[in-house]
Amino acid sequence: MPINIKEIAKMKKSLLATALAGTIFNYAHAVEPAGFNTESGIVITPLLNVGVKNDNNIFSQPANEESSAILTVDPTVNFLLSDGINSYSVDAGLKSATYFSSSDDNYLDGFLAFDMHLEPSSQSRFDLNADLNWVTEPRGTGITEGLGDSVDEPLSYSEQILAATYEFGALSTNGKLAFDARYYNKGYSNFEAVTQYREYDSFLLGTTLSYNTGAATDLFLELSKDAIRYEKVEAGRASLSSDDYRALIGVKWEATALTTGSAKIGYQNKDFESDSRANFSGLSWNAGITWQPLTYTLIDFSTSRAARDPSVEGSYIKESVHTLGWTHGWNQQLNTRLGVSYTKEDYSGVVRKDDTTTYSASATYALFRWVDVGVFADFIDKNSTRDTIYFDKTVVGVNFTFAM
Secondary structure: OOOOHHHHHHHHOHHHHHHHOOOOOOOOOOOOOOOEEOOOOOEEEEEEEEEEEEEOOOOOOOOOOOOEEEEEEEEEEEEEEEOOOOEEEEEEEEEEEEEOOOHHHOEEEEEEEEEEEEEEEOOEEEEEEEEEEEEEEOOOOHHHOOOHHHOOOOEEEEEEEEEEEEEEOOOOOOEEEEEEEEEEEEEEOOOHHHHHHHOEEEEEEEEEEEEEOOOOEEEEEEEEEEEEEEOOOOOOOOOOOEEEEEEEEEEEEOOOOOEEEEEEEEEEEEEEOOOOOOOEEEEEEEEEEEEEEEOOEEEEEEEEEEEEOOOOOOOEEEEEEEEEEEEEEOOOOEEEEEEEEEEEEEEEOOOOEEEEEEEEEEEEEEEEOOEEEEEEEEEEEEEEOOOOOOEEEEEEEEEEEEEO
16 A cells, blocks of 8 residues: 655664664663674674574464464674764664464565755755665565465565655754655566556655744644555456645644644545545544653554555555553663554445554563563454454564664
């Protein structure tokens, strides 16, 4: 499904970022990678995450669930060249999974990402991002949602992302203007008879005008158009190609040292090329707030609403997502997190409504500067008006993160 330009940075280094961001507190220390400095000034930082988890419903089925223990091994490496202002970064990583009870679901994924930040003058800033991702779509998710083990192997796809941002205006001035451009392509490598109709590319252009009020608050206006084009159209069905327009106004603030947040709300119009599909026009928003009443505890809340492309059926999904989390540092070595999220999906073009509630709990303990151990549990409850879609799932596991 099409992605928002603001999500690119989150996608490309998910493995590395997860390991680096084990905690947000100075009070509780996470693993502290010590990079290797080369004579050329490049800092090389490797990380290794090894984990074992148990999934009691690996195919996300409503009945006849199958469980499996899963071994994951995720090595990553970062190459960074920086002079304190301009920087160049390359991230590369692999993610492997071995299913003890279902070897057909074993996979090896990978990513390669390049980031560049340049400030040629006090008035100008450039960011360039390029990403290649090789991803496995587990059985029972995405295109095989509701099919479970009726397919004999998971789907796999690759995606390419190229994004650029130019911002004009000195950091000390009140007003700034930014321009965004992003190209995205997604292509599957198996089950071509089905997946060929879900391959697409998109080209997004956007601009953001922001104004600093001088009271630790920024006001901004975002305008964007995302041209989404599906390569092939299934016989007897209308094209999913569309133009997605958004106009959002927002505010970003840091009212006190304890509270930060941002919120934007506005109008979204999804205009399909085919007259056979009903367009979407309506309210869209995205907001998040972080409250840190003490140096060692933090509460965060986020909410969003937008229309997005479906993986399987319908014209679009009107999706609302709400999350709440509490992270607490108990001492210098131990921190914990509790979270809950609720997602509501209302399909257009078919009679279907889904809602998913996920409860999560985790704890991370710093054994040494270079080793963290974490335990986690996720409980997923998905309901749907479709009998083959609803399911319950519990995933529990332990992870070890190693640094130099």
